[in-house]
Amino acid sequence: MSELALEIKNVSKSFQIHENRADSLKENIAGLFSSKKNSAKLFLALDNISIEVNRGEAVGIIGRNGAGKSTLLRILSGIMQPDSGEINFYGKPVSILDVGAGFHPELSGRENIFLSASLYNFTKEKIEEKYQEIVDFSGVENFIEEPVKNYSAGMYLRLAFSIITCLEADIYLIDEVINVGDANFQMKCKTKIEDLIAQGKTLLIASHNLTEISSLCNRIVLMENGKILDTGTSDAIQKYYTIAIPEYFSFEGGRHFHLKNKEEIPSTEEIKMLNYGLADYAEEAEGISNKKAFRIFCEAEIPKAINGSFSVQVCDITGVIAFTSSTLQQKNISTTIEPGKYRIEFIVPADLLNEKMYAVNFRFVGEKKVLLKIDKLITLKISEGKENLIPVVMPGILKPVLESVLQKIQ
Amino acid sequence: MEQRIYKTIRGGNSSLLTYLREVWKVRHLIYTFAKRDLKVQYAQTYLGLLWSVIQPLTGLIIFSFFFQRVMPLHLDVPYSVFAFTGIIGWFYFTSLIGQAGTVLMNNQQLIKKIQFPRLVLPLSKALTGLIEFSISIVLLVILMLIMGCPFSWRIVFLPLVVLANVITGLSGGIWLSALTVRFRDLHHIIPYLVGFGIWLTPVFYPTTIVPQQFNFIYYFHPVANVIALYRWIFIGTAVNEMQVLVSFALAFILFVSGLVFFVRNEKFIADHL
Incomplete structure (x- = not known):
């Protein structure tokens, strides 16, 4: 039996939507004096979500904008609290919801490394130990004393990502971050994520990028309107196409x-x-x-x-x-x-x-x-x-059948 | 096989004590944020930290001119020393109200992306304020030396009075920061509070010129009593112990209830940003 790494049990989360946000103080004060119920509506962002992730698994969460992916990740990170349900981590989690979170433009690269890493709960000793590695990986050594507002976008991202790569955890929660930066940087991110998978770490990745997700993850969870619509690989992806597509991809008349x-x-x-x-x-x-x-x-x-x-x-x-x-x-x-x-x-x-x-x-x-x-x-x-000879979707834009041979050579 | 749970997340309230323990664990963040804010605030300015005393000094010069030349007050001590003891307490208090009160709004991006006990943010403002306050204290000492004012043994009580100053400011700051996230209107109210508050506080005038029938408000005015204690320490003005006790008890209740309110609402902070 495989070991559980992350257990999400019946998690729900709703938000209040005010018709007019600016009225909220007025409403609350008025609410003190009248028995009329608050006009705020509830929006169910997550509706009884349950997911189990085994150790060493890489699970991708796909879904349209507003399907609830980011809310789920924010709850897993502890930024938001669920209304009900329970989440158990069987290992140390780290969440990467943004590259460069906690960076301040006025501070130098070096200062930002210390700032950002301590926000991720690194001790000062640990940061000092990892400092050189982070700087080397980022390749911005010559500018490390410059304020990061003077960095190019690429340098900024490289430095920010380097800090993340040096975080050590068992369970990684990642939101969209692999889709930033130039091609070179994206490759670097992808390689790093593949390394993590190879090391047997557990990953939960939310993304719109189907190609990326289907090549990285061995299971995919499809979310829509705060619910899990499907899990698996091919089924979830097929269904994604039926909900997340523009109208010119919807076909009529058979x-x-x-x-x-x-x-x-x-x-x-x-x-x-x-x-x-x-x-x-x-x-x-x-x-x-x-x-x-x-x-x-x-x-x-x-x-x-x-x-x-x-x-x-x-x-x-x-x-x-x-x-x-x-x-x-x-x-x-x-x-x-x-x-x-x-x-x-x-x-x-x-x-x-x-x-x-x-x-x-x-x-x-x-x-x-x-x-x-x-x-x-x-x-x-x-x-x-x-x-169809292969019951799963093969990754890739095309699927040419190449002539192939299998020869026993020894 | 029974596996060890590293961490559990579920809905519901955590107790104040558990929360404070959590804050204690990441107390290094208070220092980190304070350092960040000081660096950022004074980055690329020529005067750097000196800016933090320019505002109180300007106040001092204006008050001194007004109350020595235009409508003189008759005090036993040099007016500048008298006014400055009021100004340092008042500025530390208002910087806590203003800075701690808006700190959640000003760090929205961070709050939405990284998890840490949010109380760290207003607490870090107490620390940045303390640095600026210390510089003002140095100035006060210099001023007293120039004016030839004597120092007293009462200075050993200074840390306690500073603590009262911090708690008074934080009680407002913590309440405001948690409320401002929900009710953005408060963001605009803070400057008014600060602007009008100085007239209701004996910063540049002594309480002796206030008509007797209004003196009761000092029972409910912790900042006035913080200032009274600074004056007791530095220039030996008498204090009304009853006023100090009642108003500090009030500040303490406000502080603890603010903490409880903040912790109760912390889980909704990200929802409202």
């Missing part, structure tokens, strides 16, 4: 794709979109099959001769571009386009897309500039349906 309204597409002097959509696709119960190639097509009118190329970008739900494909890449497609009506087709091969939602952006690019730019021209949902 179809698994959505075409942008024609009225929303601008016509320019150079190009007029006539028609667009998907062709040759196979519909599964849950989406368009990725086991069969399908086509993305557009029909457009080019009123006058022009030099240009067409391209499509396939993005994931958050807008990260998975790939771009252009007619420029085809030797037999000329860039000199005579006036007339054209049909452009891009064939998406089988075994390329993952079981996810995608948006297709369309571009018509002239000699020096983009002449027509339509984002989310088509949005679609991909599924593997019955042929």
